[in-house]
Amino acid sequence: MQSNKKDINQLIGVFLLSFSVLAFETTITRILSVILYYHLAFMVISFAMLGLGAGGVYIYFSNKIKEKANFFIALFNLLSSISIIVSLVLVLSFPFKPSVSTKTFFDFWFLYFIFALPFFFAGLSFSLIFFKLSNQISKVYFFDLVGGAIGTLSVVPLLYILDAPTIVIFIAFLTALSSFLFSLNCQKLFKIISGALTIFLLFLVFFNFYYQIIKVSYVKGEKETNIIFQKWSPVGRVVVSPMRENTIHAWGLSPNYKPEKYPEQLQIMIDGAAGTNLEKITDNLEKDLKHLKYDITSLAYYIAPRSRSLIIGFGGGRDVLTSVLFGFKEIEAVEINPIMKEIICQRFKDYSGKICEMKNVKLVTGEGRSYVAQSSEKYSLIQLSLIDSWAATVVGAYALSENSLYTKEAFLEYFKHLEENGILTISRFVFEPPQQTIRALSLCRAALEELGVQNIEKNIMIFKTPVFYNKDLFVSNLMCKKSAFTHEEIEKVENIAKDMGFDIIYTPLHQKDNYFTKFILTKDTKQFYKNYPFRIEPPTDNEGFFFHMLKLKDFWKVFNFKSIEGGQLHNYYSIFILITILIIASILSIFFIFPPLILHKTKFLISKKEVLRYILYFAFLGLGFMLIEVSLIHRFSIFFGHPIYSIIVALFSILLFSGIGSLLIGKLNIKISKVIFALILTGIIFLIVSFSFFNINGSLISKSFLSILFLAPLSLFMGMPFPSGINILDKKDRQLIPWAFGVNCLTSTIGSVLTLILYINFGFRITFLTALFFYFLALLVIKKLEQS
Template sequence: LAVLLVVDGPLGVGIFQINRVKGVDETVGRERVFEEWNSFSRIVGFRITNEEIEGWGLSGDPNRPTIAEQIILLIDGDAATPIALFDGDAANARYLLNDVTNLVYHLRQDADVLVIGPGGGRDVLAALASGQANVDGVELNPLMVDAVNQFDHLSGGIYGLPNVNITIDEGRNFIARADRNWDIIQSSLVDTWAATSAGAFVLSESNLYTVEAFQDYVSHLSEDGIFTMSRWFHGDRPTETLRMTAVALTALERMGIEDAPNHIAVVIKPESLIATLLVKRTPFTAEESERLVQLTQEFGFTALQIPNRVAEPPLRDLVYNANRANFWENYPSDVSPTTDDKPYFFYTLRLDNLDDWRYEQGVSNMNNQGVFVLYSLLGIVTALALLTIILPLWWKRRQALTQTPGGALYLLYFTGLGLGFLMVEIPLVQRFSLFLGHPIYALAVILFAVLLFSGVGSYLSGRLAHAHPERTATWVIPVLLLLLTVYAYGLTPVLRSLLHLELPARIGLSVLLIAPLGLLMGMPMPLGISVLDRTRPALIPWMWGVNGATSVVASVLAMVVSLNIGLRGTLLVGMAIYAVAWLAMLGIRVAVNRTPISERSLELATGD
């Protein structure tokens, strides 16, 4: 089966062809002309004909052309982007400047532009149509670039133009490592709707939408540059727009800008449910504010925030609030600014009102359904762990547990190791995601390093333990806790300082940073098994099962904890669990030392 899948992928033999994705038949009424997979996505292209050209936030422009042919690229069955139609004359694409997402191009001319997530090339074409000098694009998915280049009879080879440069990289990572500035940085609806049918998108970290990310964007603007981002706007509860604005305000204030409201503007196209945020490194001038008012009137947009001109609710209640924390606390959804430590931009539910996902609108509603799935999964795996391992152990081996030196402390110890290991590993994987440039790299590298060096640590523990594994365990875990404390508070600045290195060097450094942690994390489990082997070996299979079952629970629990208190908080919870396991081992050590050797020998002989 694996061979067939490999053949089907790169060679395009088509043995396995997927038509139904996320409950929808993709082929109904559409001609599929492109399909490619990579390690993190599936891109499908469909040909559409004789339709009005598509634009998410276009105003009612009578000159919008009707197309003879266009290719729509579908990412993972949901997110869609058209391949830009370019005939070699950018002036023929000036209709794109009537789009609310491209408002920035009316404020600057002959600029150096960076587009984050250019996708099918629409934003790149808009920049060229507005007369900008040079356009850089940073695209995460190489399949997107392949598709645009493959259909060059439609795209006009836009990605190969002399003044267009496309880099395959993660946008935030690329900007953080850049040693230059741009006049315009644009990010329009990047990664919108990916995985929404499964509701899983809300559960993934989004490093493009954090306070630190916005600081990177603004710091890489020229003196009078503008950063623009577009997200969804739903009138009754514009959660994404409010959170995006909160992130921008917080980022500016952290950069020492005291009059942050004078540096931002927000304009929406209500019919399209799209809001565009404009952030300047310097305050908007009176002329720029007046120009924005004119543009909103000309194109039928609605201004929510324009410095010294417009301040409409609900943005006004956030932007000009002297106590924004109070606004975040009282708003029905969580619109507090996301950070690199808690980078879940699309997770807008409050822990005390999780049922609120039913009342969110549009994309927020679909995304937050994933939270319901997550909490349901946590309940299911916890119940299964109790029913299949913990309760049977207590029912059938209760007497053996109580008669063993240390007794139920073994249950506490191995439960702690099962929970603690994953509560540490999962936030570490997420922490390295930005450093390595993609979650796929972080998962592969960090998981590999943790498992490899944990195995080495397990092997070394046998040599360190000698005849007293309980003594070794009681000093190994404190050393592990000390190292975890250093990682919890010192890892982020170290990774940040090394971000300029090339990917192979960053991978190598990641492995080196994880190695000592992996060594120590691999020791407590075999040390505990060695102690049991000397006291009550019949309990070893049960404790192994307890450890495995609680590890499964921890894989879900870590995500729940991380969503609500952040990556560092999750790491600290993992440390607290390891500390409980250490206390349990201290109790076991005392009990073992108090038990006469003759009594331990009898227990070994009977096995019970």
């Protein structure tokens, strides 16, 4: 009876530790996305998670620690809990301003070190747990995976209730609780210390929730001041603050506009990187919002039929108000961040003129593309103005954000929901040479050509002007139609653009000699893409990543882009950061795999060749598992419209069913080679069926249910090879278990990075096939071991 109670305490402790590790990784990436940029948040946490693997290898060399496993598991959990709090306080206390400089280099190493500590101590604990409880590894691995699944999932609802720093304190509390459960087998003094820290951290959770003593103070290196309102969500941290005096926030305001009086506005920032504004409205709508008519983002309104408009990403409501100003009969607007609707309709409803109460306005919280796909309406105007995805979402360090709004399939939906004379209007930044705007143009062209439109040069117009906060950075208005623009429409827009001082980039009547005109008129788009200095091919649902335009071979050129630092230099870091992590993690993997073979003093119970094969087996498992998991996170992000739903359904299902697979394999007597062969075969079938599956349309509930069923068989098999391998090592030479765990963790980090490099450049299918190839290598290795 006592033994059963001890086992239950230990398994709950494993669950809590795994919960905490995944929840901490997820939440701290959210915080770093606010303080830094999300690419850099990804880099810091990816490096830090290498600490899990390092912990495993360290335990392999330390026989004294293994002899007192119960005490050290509890101690390492306690140290992990303390280091979580220390890392949180330190990162929130210093201003980190990202730039290409020596200071930034040392700042990142400081961040890496402080965040590596919690993962390192957790890695020490996990490797000891797998060593000590290797005789019941199927159960342990089940609690590990399910704990991680629920930990990742729980951050989503928690971020609607608590601020991110308070969630991190709560995670530290759970880690301390895990330590207390393991300390029940230790001396009384240690139990008291562990219990006292657990109680203190629980008190700190409530105290910080009410008094905010630990909070974000610096954003992108700048001290936050004059905050009127702030709130966290899985999508981003939203802050409302006063606008600078004598400033009009309008993306591309006409240089010829001379206001009689500056409008009252509030600034809304999401993670300190993506901004919009809230307009003060009185009874005189025309006077309050006159400046909106002079913004380049409003240019299409002058010629669009004024029946029904759709705003994708309504933000603070300025595009909705533009539709109201131009007299549209029906206005629909969709926004994925629920806090935006709360700001407009509740917190600042009197300030914003009670937009939500206007009879012809419908504001919806949801994902734009899914909303369009499910709509039965036809629109005379669909608008996307500077809709970005620069925040690290709750997917955390396993994924760079992408945007399902900017794929060929999405643009096909937009055009299908336009009236015959309707206009799709998109505003993006313009650099030299063009990147974002010309890639949006390539999407328009690809979608129109697939719909059978001939002579697309008559269906496109493009204009640009400087943005309000940087005269050296330009914003564009790209207009696309299914039908050709009429002579009257072109002349009207050109005359308005000239009156407002906007630059004409391209119209059917004015085909200037520039990249846009060359692209529109070229008959050989493939050659144009090949010769262009950036990746501007139209993203598809299979490939995605609209904002990642640096070609793989040019990753080192990121240091030559200082000239466009005002225009989101951070968007060009991605490939460079990924390759840097891949190189460093690969070197560390080699270091952790081969030297232990040479430096190990104790005699192996099996040959060194056999030891190496086992270690390679666990390395291939780590690579294969992560390539499948991360590639599916991204593919389901497109399918559902946002990584939030990908976590709730896809990632949770993968980890949950993998955990169930771990339990099942403990009860079955099957060769590992047969399990891996079944996994590879199931993976091939999954990939073939996915061609049709990802084209399914439906409600979120129906798509979620079908996705769970679709993921279950593959995920079950994914949970079997690791515990099976640990079971064999337990019988052959159990001292190898911590080493095997460490290598598996390390290659998992490599796998997450490699996935993104492959996905960005080659798409989902190639990435998924690469994952199956690593499982095939694991199959070859285990076959050799079974034969020996």
